[in-house]
Amino acid sequence: MKKLFAFLLAALIGVMLAACDKDSTAKTDIDTSSDEIVGGWTNTESLEVTEEVKALLDKAATEMVGATYEPVAYLGTQVVAGTNYLLLCKVTPVTPDAVATYALVTVYEDLEGGAKIIDVLNSNAEAVFADAPGSWTESEKLDVTMESKEALEHAAEYLTGATYSPVALLATQVVSGTNYRILCSVTPVTPNAESSYEIVEVFVSADDSSCTMENYEFIVEEEN
Secondary structure (H helix, E strand, O other), rough: OHHHHHHHHHHHHHHHHHHHHHHHHHHHHHHHHOOOOOOOEEEEOOOOOOOOHHHHHHHOOOOOOOOEEEEEEEEEEEEEOOEEEEEEEEEEEEEOOOOOOEEEEEEEOOEEEEEEEEHHHHHEEEEEOOOOOOOEEEEEOOOOOOOHHHHOOOOOOOOOOOOEEEEEEEEEEEEEEEEEEEEEEEOOOOOOOOOOEEEEEEEOOOOOOOOEEEEEOEEOOOOO
């Protein structure tokens, strides 16, 4: 009888130890760090809007009856239960005499290939162009030129609250000097600060004697 009890006790202890080892392994797998952060945004290598992404936006925009969406730059992706795509778009309300403005648009593609717009952050930066002297000229390419980069650095030289990194040169305007419209990544000078996008318009006078800048943030518009 004692031998049977000892055998059963030993077997029970073995099962408990095996269960503990299994739990320990599961916790180790969960806690293991990875180079890829699930749910984090990844910047695109190129800002060019691919045909696939444009088609995805067109599909998603069919449910958005209040405005039209024209993609300008493909900024990033985010892996969730599917994929989010972050785009800079020109958004034009479907109203008489509407003015197009820039907005950050997030398009979600589910695992079955369905698409919808899940977030729109609007700005007051106008995206209106005309073929006339003194009008804004849209950039054929989004490459940041040396002149626009230097203008941004000069304008932000005495701003101590944040750093401005140019992402794309959207447009230029020649007046009594030059205006540059630049999409920037803005990072507050605080510990663990997160960057955000802003459109910055920098003006440099013809004689380089003055340089000013105006910021346009992307915000959620309140519904009426």
